Amino acid sequence: MSAEPCVGRAGEPDLHRHFESMASPVHLWIVEPGRGASDLLDRAAAIFRSIERSCTRFDPDSALMKANRAGADWCRVPLECFDVIEAAATAHAVTCGRFDPRVLRVLEAQGYDRTLPFESGLVSISSRRMPQGADLAGARALPWVPGLDRDLACVSIGPEPIDLGGIGKGFAVARAAEVLGSAGSAALVEAGGDCAAVGAGPDGAGWMLAVEDPKGGDPIAVLRVEDGACATSSIRLLRWEVDGHTVHHLIDPATGRPGGEGLLAVTVVAGDAARAEVWSKSLFLAGADGIGPLAEDLDIAALWILESGRHQCSRPMQRHVAWEACHV
Amino acid sequence: MTDGRAGRDRRVIAAGVAPVAVAIFAAAGSFVHSQADFKPDAGIAIPSQASASAIAAGQVEVRSLRESIAAVRGEIAVLQRDINARNKRVRRAAAEAEARAASPAAPPPATHATTGASGSG
Numbered sequence: 364m365s366a367e368p369c370v371g372r373a374g375e376p377d378l379h380r381h382f383e384s385m386a387s388p389v390h391l392w393i394v395e396p397g398r399g400a401s402d403l404l405d406r407a408a409a410i411f412r413s414i415e416r417s418c419t420r421f422d423p424d425s426a427l428m429k430a431n432r433a434g435a436d437w438c439r440v441p442l443e444c445f446d447v448i449e450a451a452a453t454a455h456a457v458t459c460g461r462f463d464p465r466v467l468r469v470l471e472a473q474g475y476d477r478t479l480p481f482e483s484g485l486v487s488i489s490s491r492r493m494p495q496g497a498d499l500a501g502a503r504a505l506p507w508v509p510g511l512d513r514d515l516a517c518v519s520i521g522p523e524p525i526d527l528g529g530i531g532k533g534f535a536v537a538r539a540a541e542v543l544g545s546a547g548s549a550a551l552v553e554a555g556g557d558c559a560a561v562g563a564g565p566d567g568a569g570w571m572l573a574v575e576d577p578k579g580g581d582p583i584a585v586l587r588v589e590d591g592a593c594a595t596s597s598i599r600l601l602r603w604e605v606d607g608h609t610v611h612h613l614i615d616p617a618t619g620r621p622g623g624e625g626l627l628a629v630t631v632v633a634g635d636a637a638r639a640e641v642w643s644k645s646l647f648l649a650g651a652d653g654i655g656p657l658a659e660d661l662d663i664a665a666l667w668i669l670e671s672g673r674h675q676c677s678r679p680m681q682r683h684v685a686w687e688a689c690h691v
Numbered sequence: 692m693t694d695g696r697a698g699r700d701r702r703v704i705a706a707g708v709a710p711v712a713v714a715i716f717a718a719a720g721s722f723v724h725s726q727a728d729f730k731p732d733a734g735i736a737i738p739s740q741a742s743a744s745a746i747a748a749g750q751v752e753v754r755s756l757r758e759s760i761a762a763v764r765g766e767i768a769v770l771q772r773d774i775n776a777r778n779k780r781v782r783r784a785a786a787e788a789e790a791r792a793a794s795p796a797a798p799p800p801a802t803h804a805t806t807g808a809s810g811s812g
Contacts, residue, residue, distance in 0.1 A: 390804070553804040564803065571800060575807025585799050586806075595806040630806055686799050 377565070378547070380404050384411040385419075385532045387555025391539065394549040394565050403546040407539035410443070411554070414538075417444035418531040420467060431467070431524035437510060437517045445516050447527050447534045448509060454530060454641040455507050461645035463616035464525035465507055470612065528612075533557050533594055533640030540592070540636065552636070559592040559636045571685060574666060575599070577627040583674050584666060584687040588632055594639035596647040597628035615648045625651025625670050632664040632683050 378393040378400055391407050393400050417426040417440065426440040430448070440448070454462045510519030536552050540559035543550035549562030551570055560570035569589045573582035577599040586593060596613055598621075615622025623629075629647040633639040646665050649657045658665040658677035666676040666684075676684065 392803075551803060556806045558804050558806055570804070571802045573799065573802040573805040575805050577807070582799050582802070582805065585802055593806050597807055599807065628807065686797070688799075 375547075378404060380408060382408060382411075385415050385528075385535070385554065387532065389555070390551070390553040391543065392551040392553075393543060393547040394562070396547040397545070400546040403542055407542045407552065410538045410542065411535045413441070413443050414447060414531055414535040417441045418447050418527045420526050420528065427525070427527055430518050430520050433520065434522055434524075435510075435519055437512070437515075437519050439515065439517050442516055445511070445513065445518060447531050448518050448520075448525075449511055449513075450534055450637055451525065451527060451530050452507065452509050452511065454637075458641060458645045460506060460616060461648055462530075462641045463507060464527060464530065465521075465523040466614040466616060466619075467524040467526040469614050469619050470526060529596070529640050529644055530637055533635075533637035536636035537592065556597070557592070557594045557636045557640055558588070560588040561590060563589045569685075574630050575628070576672075576688070577668055578672050581688065583668060584676075585685045586630070586632060586666075586680075586683040587685040588683060591632055591634060592636040592639045593630055593632045594636055594643045595628055595630040596623075596640075596643040598623070598626075599628065613644060613647055622648040623650055626654065626667055627670055627672075628668045629654065630666045632680060 375395050375397075378391075378396045380391040382389050389408075389411055391404055393404065416422075419425045420428060420431075422428065426444040427448075430438040430440055430444075451462075451464045455464070507521065507523075507525075509521055510517070512518075532554055536554050536557045536559045539552045540550065540561055543552065544561050547562075549560075549564050549570070551561070551564075552559040556575075558570075558572055560572070564570040569587035572586045572588055572593055574584040574586060574595065575597070576583040577597055598613060613621060613623055626647055629643045631639045631643040631646065633642060642661075642663055642665070646654050646658055646663065646667070651667075651669055654665070654667050655675065655677070657663075658667075658679075662679055663677060664679040664683060666674060666680050668674045674687070
């Protein structure tokens with residue numbers, strides 16, 4: 364988050380920009396925009412485009428996929444791709460391996476090797492090239508320590524290819540929020556569930572962020588966030604059938620299989636969107652039994668929704684809860 | 692009690708203080724740190740227990756009863772302010788919790804964005 368003072372001009376109409384990036388609708392919003400705010404919107408949008416271009420796994424010519432193919436060999440990548448890989452390596456270390464981007468082969472083996480039409484209903488596909496579980500577990504048994512040379516913008520991914528889908532979007536949201544930090548009296552960056560809230564919102568009472576109910580209908584809660592970010596890891600949308608079995612995209616690195624038993628979604632409020640994204644995924648993988656103690660131990664503001672539809676939240680999250688649904 | 696500036700134990704004497712005044716000292720938390728401290732040789736001394744040499748050596752501080760009571764009143768005022776502030780926080784938290792508990796009947800407030808399931812990059 365930028366520490367620069369906001370330069371918003373009272374009375375100026377808010378600026379909005381909508382576009383698609385990383386398979387998600389993106390919304391940029393500047394409250395009481397100051398001079399140059401429109402240019403800052405352009406810069407923020409460009410951040411999404413450049414990170415999407417270099418970090419997508421669906422384009423074999425993207426910088427990420429070239430680095431994946433290079434394996435342990437050094438590969439030069441654009442600086443924004445380098446930054447995301449470095450952020451992923453840091454997240455892997457900070458979460459003690461709970462966050463592990465080396466799940467690409469598992470996702471591909473489950474048929475998620477291209478953009479799937481999740482919005483149109485449950486996708487059913489046949490598995491192929493199902494990797495040997497033991498081999499994958501062996502590859503991930505060691506901590507992931509990629510080679511990173513910032514001076515040369517070179518990376519060495521290692522033998523197991525990586526997926527930067529989640530953290531890439533969180534990183535883009537965080538970077539865009541930094542750019543918009545001085546664009547007005549407040550700003551919001553929203554990208555398919557990842558949100559960064561700059562300042563205290565349009566009316567000075569905080570940005571009000573609804574937490575989607577995975578079962579549909581009204582939100583499960585409304586969070587008040589100021590100068591922070593939130594992200595949700597959910598299996599409502601990104602799940603599909605493989606050979607008759609329902610799977611989803613949140614892979615437990617410890618097993619190589621979809622994780623988070625007993626949970627439908629986890630929302631985390633953190634200082635920036637990349638951290639919120641990393642911890643929402645890491646806490647999700649702890650499952651219904653493990654998430655409460657883990658969130659409390661790590662002092663993370665988390666709200667999780669159980670398979671029953673009931674929700675719970677950690678103590679640090681309680682101060683953000685402006686409204687929540689009642690379970691009758 | 693420990694006087695950090697002097698780096699040695701100092702005892703406070705409330706000259707002519709009655710036992711009830713000493714009890715006020717203890718209640719205010721000003722001169723004793725715990726129940727265990729509330730004894731003559733661990734923080735509060737009465738004049739008869741302080742030797743002249745100890746007073747001369749600066750190991751004890753002599754205050755008049757008036758000064759002692761004024762100090763205690765000051766301490767009590769500070770404590771009262773802290774207690775009032777804490778009570779205010781507790782009342783506000785309780786009101787917020789009550790509002791949240793009562794919220795199911797109310798529709799969710801207007802929101803600016805939604806976090807939930809998302810696409811993938």
